[in-house]
Amino acid sequence: MISAYYFGAISLILIGLYAVLVKKNILKILIGLSIMETGVNLLLISIGYVSGRSAPILSEGIGPLQAVDPIPQALVLTAIVIGVATTAMALSVAIILYEKYGTLNIEEIRRLRG
Amino acid sequence: MMLKRILAIFMILIIGFWLAKGLSGIPFGADKMLVGKYYLEHVKDQTGAINAVTAVVVNYRGFDTLGEVTVLFIASTGVAALLWRKRRERTAKMEGSVVLTTGSKLLFPFIMIFGMYIFIHGHLTPGGGFPGGATIATAFLLMYLAFIVYEIPHKGFEVTEGLAGMSYVLVGLIGLVIGGYFLFDWIWQTWKLGTIGKLISGGFIPVIYTIIGIKVATELSGIVDNMLKEEVKE
Numbered sequence: 001m002i003s004a005y006y007f008g009a010i011s012l013i014l015i016g017l018y019a020v021l022v023k024k025n026i027l028k029i030l031i032g033l034s035i036m037e038t039g040v041n042l043l044l045i046s047i048g049y050v051s052g053r054s055a056p057i058l059s060e061g062i063g064p065l066q067a068v069d070p071i072p073q074a075l076v077l078t079a080i081v082i083g084v085a086t087t088a089m090a091l092s093v094a095i096i097l098y099e100k101y102g103t104l105n106i107e108e109i110r111r112l113r114g
Numbered sequence: 115m116m117l118k119r120i121l122a123i124f125m126i127l128i129i130g131f132w133l134a135k136g137l138s139g140i141p142f143g144a145d146k147m148l149v150g151k152y153y154l155e156h157v158k159d160q161t162g163a164i165n166a167v168t169a170v171v172v173n174y175r176g177f178d179t180l181g182e183v184t185v186l187f188i189a190s191t192g193v194a195a196l197l198w199r200k201r202r203e204r205t206a207k208m209e210g211s212v213v214l215t216t217g218s219k220l221l222f223p224f225i226m227i228f229g230m231y232i233f234i235h236g237h238l239t240p241g242g243g244f245p246g247g248a249t250i251a252t253a254f255l256l257m258y259l260a261f262i263v264y265e266i267p268h269k270g271f272e273v274t275e276g277l278a279g280m281s282y283v284l285v286g287l288i289g290l291v292i293g294g295y296f297l298f299d300w301i302w303q304t305w306k307l308g309t310i311g312k313l314i315s316g317g318f319i320p321v322i323y324t325i326i327g328i329k330v331a332t333e334l335s336g337i338v339d340n341m342l343k344e345e346v347k348e
Contacts, residue, residue, distance in 0.1 A: 002134050003142035010133045014126045021122045043137075048150075051143030056154060056166035057240065059311070064154035069147045070166035077171055078182045081244050081330075085189030088337050092196040095341070 005046035012039025026094050026104045030087065037083040041076045048072030162302045163237035163316040171242065172319045176297035180282070183326060187279060190333040193340050202343040206262045218260035225253035233327030237316030243323040247330025254335040258342055266339055271332045278329035285318055285325070 012035055019032025048069035056067040094104065101109050140146070147154075153174060154166055163169040171179050209215070232239075233246030257264045289298030301307055302317025309315055 002138055006134070006137045006142060010130050010137070013133070014130045017129070018122055018126050021126075022119055046142065047140060047146070049143055050145045050147070055240065057238075058154070058158060058164045058166065064151070067154050067166065069150035070153055070157075070170050071150045073167045074170040074175065074178075077167065077242070077244060078178050081182050082185050084334075085186050088341075089189050089192050089196075092193045092341065096196055 003046070005042065005049070009039045009043035009046060012036070012042060015039075024105050024107055026097065026106060029106070030090050030094065033090070034083070034087060037079070041079055041083075044072045044076050044079070158310050160302075161237075161299060161317055161319065162306075162308065162310055163319050164311055165237050165239065165242075167240075168236045168242045168319055168323070169316075172236075172322050173297075173299055173317070176286070179322075179326070180286070180297070183279065183282065183329060186330065186333055187275075190275070190336050193337050197340045197343075199343075199345040201346045203346050204262060204342060205344045206342075209262050210260045215260050218256045222253050222257060225256065226250055229253065229327070229331065233323045234320055235313070236323035237319040238311070238313070243326030244330055246323070246327040248334060250327070250331035251334030251338065254331075255338050258338060266335055268339075271336060275329055275332040275336070278325045278332070282322060282325045282329070285322060289318075 016032040016034070016036025016039060019035065020029050023029050023032060048071065050068045053066055053068045054062050056070040056073070058064065058067065097109060098104055101112050103109060103112075153170055157163060157166045157169045161169040161173045163173070210218075229246045229249035229252075231246075232241040232249060233243045236242035236246070254266060286297040289300045290296045292298065292300040292304060299317040299319075301321065307314065307317070313320075
């Protein structure tokens with residue numbers, strides 16, 4: 001049986017993918033991308049988990065044998081920042097598109113371009 | 115329309131099945147550490163930090179962080195380039211209530227201090243430069259949302275951002291001169307400054323995280339500033 005964390009992460013990725021495939025509004029597509037990114041981060045973090053162990057901060061009482069894997073957490077720290085950066089870029093493109101075309105519907109934007 | 119949704123759901127279920135099938139080979143909660151074990155065992159004597167995550171981010175895999183900072187810098191520049199206008203002004207019309215404005219003024223220094231606390235103690239507690247910088251940017255966002263005339267000092271912010279980025283590379287270059295490779299931890303490896311677990315420890319992690327915190331704070335505030343302003347129609 002698959003773990004609840006893996007299941008949740010896969011579900012988030014798939015919900016985001018569904019939004020990207022089906023939705024017409026650019027903002028909804030961006031929300032879908034953000035949800036997908038959250039799912040990927042949750043998946044990475046849950047792969048690094050070791051049952052019964054604590055956070056990898058080696059203060060007193062927590063030695064190297066009582067800590068979880070630090071590498072996925074470092075990776076996710078990077079991934080979150082990159083996600084924020086790409087979302088900010090995409091949102092400013094959405095602002096420009098609305099100013100230029102007066103709509104955020106991708107099909108109408110395609111039609112206006114001709 | 116309906117057909118498209120059904121097709122999408124069908125395809126997504128197939129993708130989900132294959133993802134789950136692949137992941138079922140990776141047991142949840144089992145010890146899968148290879149390199150992670152080495153990092154956990156050597157993090158204290160090699161970097162002087164007790165937070166293994168920030169030690170990996172800044173010290174062992176410093177190039178990742180440099181790339182990450184570059185990505186954030188490019189995003190901030192890109193947002194500024196996309197939303198560039200000759201005359202830009204805030205278009206908010208309503209001033210917030212007295213409770214909101216007074217409360218934000220009161221909260222602003224506390225959020226700033228807490229953000230600085232997070233990035234200065236990156237080697238001891240959870241957090242580091244990026245969460246701390248984002249917290250400080252939240253303080254500026256609060257001021258932007260509470261006041262209609264609030265404006266960050268642009269010139270100063272942009273110069274600070276550039277200087278912070280340059281000093282990160284400079285710290286790495288000093289390591290290149292002293293230790294032989296870029297981003298070599300010269301403060302810990304050559305001087306062994308401070309005791310492990312106290313504030314003065316962790317080699318160059320607090321130094322670099324302070325730089326990153328300032329950079330992230332100014333960048334995110336700049337992005338917020340660019341997005342809140344609109345062109346003035348004459």
